[in-house]
Amino acid sequence: MAANQDVSTGVRLVRVPEDRDGQRLDNFLLLQLKGAPRSLVYKLVRSGQVRINGKRAKADSRLSGGDEVRIPPVRLAEPGEVRAPPKGMLERLAASIVFEDKALLAINKPSGIATHGGSGISFGVIEALRAMRPGEPLELVHRLDRDTSGVLVLAKKRSALLELQALMRAGEDDEGPSKRYLALLVGRVPNGTLTVDAPLQKSVLQGGERMVRVDASGKPSVSHVKVLERRGGHSFCEVRIETGRTHQIRVHAAHLGHPVAGDEKYGDREANKRLAEQAGLRRLFLHAASIEFALEKGSKPYLLNAPLSDDLVAVLDRLA
Numbered sequence: 001m002a003a004n005q006d007v008s009t010g011v012r013l014v015r016v017p018e019d020r021d022g023q024r025l026d027n028f029l030l031l032q033l034k035g036a037p038r039s040l041v042y043k044l045v046r047s048g049q050v051r052i053n054g055k056r057a058k059a060d061s062r063l064s065g066g067d068e069v070r071i072p073p074v075r076l077a078e079p080g081e082v083r084a085p086p087k088g089m090l091e092r093l094a095a096s097i098v099f100e101d102k103a104l105l106a107i108n109k110p111s112g113i114a115t116h117g118g119s120g121i122s123f124g125v126i127e128a129l130r131a132m133r134p135g136e137p138l139e140l141v142h143r144l145d146r147d148t149s150g151v152l153v154l155a156k157k158r159s160a161l162l163e164l165q166a167l168m169r170a171g172e173d174d175e176g177p178s179k180r181y182l183a184l185l186v187g188r189v190p191n192g193t194l195t196v197d198a199p200l201q202k203s204v205l206q207g208g209e210r211m212v213r214v215d216a217s218g219k220p221s222v223s224h225v226k227v228l229e230r231r232g233g234h235s236f237c238e239v240r241i242e243t244g245r246t247h248q249i250r251v252h253a254a255h256l257g258h259p260v261a262g263d264e265k266y267g268d269r270e271a272n273k274r275l276a277e278q279a280g281l282r283r284l285f286l287h288a289a290s291i292e293f294a295l296e297k298g299s300k301p302y303l304l305n306a307p308l309s310d311d312l313v314a315v316l317d318r319l320a
Contacts, residue, residue: 010073016066019158021164025052025069026059027139033074038117044072085128089113093128099304103160103295104153105129105138108306111149111283115140125152142168145247147262150181151193151306163295168244179292181239181249182308184285184315185225185258186271189235193226196252200245211265212247214255221245223252232279232319234261238289249286261285279318280311287312 012032020028029041029050044050045059047307063069092110098107109115109125116124123131124139141153141164155161170176196259201218203211223241229236235258239249250266253259259267261275262284274282287308294301 011295012071012073012109014069014071016063016067016069018061019063022162023063024059025050025057025061028063028069029071030070032071036074040074044074049138072077085131086125089123089128090132093125094132098151098306101159102303103155104141104307105156106151106153106304108309109144109149109152109288111147111309114146114150115143126154127234129154140293141165142244144288145250145284145286148288149306149309149312150308151291151304152288153304153320160295164293167293176242177291179241179244179288180290181241182228182287182289182290183237183239183249183253184231184261184281184312185235185237185256186268187234187258188230189225189227189237189256189258193224195222196202196223196225196256198252198255200251202246210246212245212251214251217241219245221248221252223249225253225256229316231316234275234319236316250284269298275315279315281315283311285312285315 002121014032016028025042026038026043029044030036030038033041042059045057048056049070051070052063052067054068054070055158092113093107096107096110098108107129108123114124116126124140129138130136131196135157136156137157139155139161141155141161144150144152153164155164164177167177197215198221199216199218199263200221201215203213220243224240224242226238226240227235228238239253241248247266250260250263254263254266259271261267262272262281263286264272264284272281288306289308290303290305292301292303
C-alpha cells in the first residue's frame with residue numbers, strides 16, 4: 001500500500017490497493033487509523049479533512065483501487081494506553097459463536113451490545129472480537145441494532161467480505177441473502193402473511209438520535225410478516241425482509257399498528273409496561289433467527305442459525 005507523508009503537517013496520502021476496491025471510506029479509515037473510535041472517523045470526514053483524489057467525500061463513499069485518500073494527522077492512544085474490552089463482554093461473545101470456517105465467523109449477538117463502537121460506546125462486537133483475535137482480519141458483513149439479538153456475520157477473508165457485500169446490495173433480487181427474524185408484535189396481527197411495502201426515510205434529530213419514518217420519498221423497503229402463535233393477546237411472528245434498512249422491521253411493525261414488543265423508540269409505551277409487569281420483558285423482542293446465502297458463485301451454501309435467547313423464551317412461556 002503506497003503512502004506518502006507531508007512531514008510539516010503530518011498529512012498522509014494513501015493509495016488504495018486493488019483488493020480494497022469497493023470498500024466504504026469509513027471502514028478503510030478504521031483500518032488505517034487503528035484504535036480510532038468510529039465517531040472520530042465520521043467527524044474527520046464531515047469536516048472535510050479526509051479527501052478522495054482531492055475531493056470531499058462521505059463516510060459511505062465507495063473507494064476504487066488506485067484512489068488517493070488524504071488522511072489528516074490523528075493523535076491516537078499509545079498501545080499501553082488502550083483500554084481492553086471488559087472481560088465479561090469478551091466471555092459473552094466467545095460463548096456466542098454459532099459457526100466458524102476459514103471464510104466466516106457468525107455469532108448469536110446478545111441484546112444490548114452494539115455492533116461497533118461510537119456515539120459514546122467504547123466497544124462493540126467488532127472491537128471486542130478484534131481484541132480477542134489480534135492480527136486476524138475480521139470485518140463486519142452487516143449490522144444489527146444494539147437492542148436486537150441474533151445471527152451476525154463477520155468475514156475472515158477479504159474475498160468472502162466482498163462477495164457477501166455484493167449479495168447484500170443485490171438483496172432486493174432473489175439472489176440476495178434470505179433473512180428471517182422472530183418478533184413479538186403487540187396485539188392481534190391478522191392471520192396469513194402480510195406484506196409491508198412502505199418506503200423508509202432516515203433522519204438524525206438534534207442530539208444525534210437516529211429516527212426512521214415511512215415516507216414516500218424514502219428508500220424502497222419490503223417486509224413479510226407471518227403469525228406463528230398467539231401469546232397472551234399478542235402475536236409471535238416470523239418476519240422476512242427483502243431489504244435491510246435501518247430499523248426496518250420496527251418501523252414497518254409500528255406502521256401496521258402492531259409495534260414490536262419492548263420497543264422504546266417506535267413502540268406502545270403502555271403495552272411495554274404491561275409486558276414488563278406480566279411477562280418480565282425488559283428488552284426489544286426482536287431476534288435475527290437465521291440468514292441463508294451462497295458463496296463462491298452459488299456453489300457453497302450457508303444456513304446460519306441463532307437460537308432464541310433464554311430470556312425471550314421465558315417471556316413466551318409466561319404469556320402462554
